[in-house]
Amino acid sequence: MLQRDFFNRDPEIVAKALLGKTLVRKIGNKTLKAKIVETEAYYDDSDPASRACKGGDLRETMSMDAGTILVYGVHNNWLINFVTGKEGSAQAVLLRALEPLNFSERCNGPGLLTKALKIGKELHKKDVCECNELWLEDSGEKIEIASSHRIGVKKDLAKNLRFFAKGNKCTSR
């Protein structure tokens, strides 16, 4: 299981390191497992794409400890992020796509994966390092990483902050 030190780094590093890791979601007596195949890094005020940096509760959540789960609602979908960096830095990594390991719902999109794993506001602000409903495991798998500009973001930075497993078919469009 991944500990806080894993998240306590630059979001770009965490986004890359997250690829290939196993996301475990426990619902009652069911356990769903999926491999992370696509992520995006988000920064603080210097990042115009992040609505979460505009203020309010989301900004506050992004400034919390690394490893905090941040659930963000847009266009009737929930998007899940993990807070990264040191406390107060307001940085996060967005999960964009997963490869299902022991179930078959499509997870090739940020809104789809939250739906498949039944992730909602209940997990907002929970600590992924100490949560018994959602956590991450190191699969030990090495992934070939590719990068691109972020998707769906209107005001993107001039930097490639989207990372995905090269050749994997479960990435978003």
Next chain:
DNA sequence: CGCCAGATTGACT
């Protein structure tokens, strides 16, 4: 409380 933007998706040209 109303208005608006937005890190989306699915259907359609």
Next chain:
DNA sequence: GTCAATCTGGCGG
């Protein structure tokens, strides 16, 4: 490729 439905949070009145 384009388009609009649909919901939540932020902000102004």
